[in-house]
Amino acid sequence: MIVFDLVCAPLGHRFEGWFASSDDFAAQQDRGLVSCPQCDSTQVSKAPMAPAVARKGNQRSETPAVPAVMSGPVPQEIQQVIARLATMQAEALKVSTWVGADFAEQSREMHYGEREVETIHGQATLDDAKALLEEGIAVMPLPFPVAPPDELN
Secondary structure (H helix, E strand, C coil): CEEEEECCCCCCEEEEEEECHHHHHHHHHHCHHHHHHHHCCCCCCCCCCCCCCCCCCCCCCCCCCCCCCCCCCHHHHHHHHHHHHHHHHHHHCCCEEEEEECCHHHHHHHHHHCCCCCCCCEEECCCHHHHHHHHHCCCCCCCCCCCCHCCCC
């Protein structure tokens, strides 16, 4: 899995895109499948990125890497974006069916025409998600954790 910083040509909107490989990005771009989430333009290119330089194989980190976190007062703009994202996810889940651990299998069945297409959400391992993307099946991680329906109050 590779993450590219992308930019649309008309308005300069920056966003992230997750792809199985550089070739996968190029193939999706050629088919017009890569578009700006803000203006829907398909005139998208890779934005300059800082390279990730790996440690030598014989070097070890003292502590394992963890995701970045934020401390202190959160700016109002960020609070508004997070609230909007949470609202959008909640609305999307209302029209989606929970399939739990069967997510990868059911996504494949829909992609290959073995069952009716519908919007689903569930659980998948990182390896399952990578395999789905490599098969050309559109999947994406949800921004916020989702509890299975049987675990809700």
